[in-house]
Amino acid sequence: MTHTHLHDGQAHALALENLSVVFGGVRALSDVSLGIHAGRGIEAIIGPNGAGKTTLFNVLTGVVAPTGGRLMIDGQDMTGRRQDHIFRRGISRTFQGVRLFAHLTAEQNVAIAARSVTGRAARAQGRFAPGWFEGGQGRDRTLAALDRVGLPAASRRRLPSQLTLWERRMVEIARAISSEPAVLLLDEPAAGLNTAEKARLRDLLARLAGDLDCHLVVVEHDMSFVMSIASRVRVLNFGRLLADGTPAEVQADSQVREAYLGTSHEEAGA
Incomplete structure (x- = not known):
């Protein structure tokens, strides 16, 4: 299993540095650091109910201001900036609903x-x-x-x-x-779709990743869907980055299996 570090010699379109979010004393994200590379590709962010996945997307798009840490876009500090400022820097998203x-x-x-x-x-x-x-x-x-x-x-x-x-x-x-975003964040794009539509969505996202100079980041609770499209998977658990690696590495990780044990893969807006 590899773990995220921000000094890997590659350009990051988007980066979180020791980021934390606290809502009324509840720590939704805790000291999360990750970099999303510029250029084509698809990666996924998964985690059990309440892991903080949607909160992470909300920070990345300026919906939620972090309690601590920094949000960097192309090396510029964008922490606490408005949604429209972040959008104009090339970060776009879809929503659960x-x-x-x-x-x-x-x-x-x-x-x-x-x-x-x-x-x-x-x-x-x-x-x-x-x-x-x-x-x-x-x-x-x-x-x-x-x-x-x-x-x-x-x-x-x-x-x-x-x-x-x-x-x-x-x-x-x-x-x-x-x-024409540099990074496209997709929050549960397969939710509510039937099997045939999920297959069409999988093909569409693969085609977009190949045709556009854009990096796709998918939050999704359908594990078979995630593992079939993502080359990199990050796992959040209780607001912390638990694992980061290829689909095979993440599926084999004992901590990941423990986090999911007895827990629904579906996330109710966490």
Whole structure:
């Protein structure tokens, strides 16, 4: 088993240094250090219920400010910076529950993120003047992202309530990649999908990792899904980094097996 260290001679797009998060006396993360390399690849973060996986994502994207330690992006200290500042530095994410603007079409939902990169973003309320989506790099990014995830043309003009869960998940992933991130964080992307859809998702993520100059980090409770797509797996337990290695190394680790013994692999928003 290898353990994470930040002086491995490789460029880190994203790094946590001795990071801790305390909520009302409860230590959600404790002295976590890890680096996420720039460039293509897929890795996973796993852990039993309450391990701190979603809290980690929230720190990485500026939703939660750490109690101690630092968040570094491309060598710059971004600790405590706002979500939009971190987003503009190339960190994008999806959520456990799909979060789309209900009153906008699939295409318009993606366009919000795509156009924000150009500095012509609409406000978060999603209110636009006539012709807001015409022309420009934002439109090009939007259509390219929808093409990459394979969302049919007819579905792009529908509201989220008119889409299947699979289609909504594709819209959310398209929105996340439309900003051309350096690191894409996917929080339980397979949740609620059937076996066939999980296979399609596995193929999609592998294709995105190969086509985009982007590093994918997946939090997921479906272990067979994780082990089939990730080249590196990190394990959190009680807010601490327990293990870090290849899928085979992690599966063989006695501490990892003990952490999961008698514990559900599903995480209820920890």
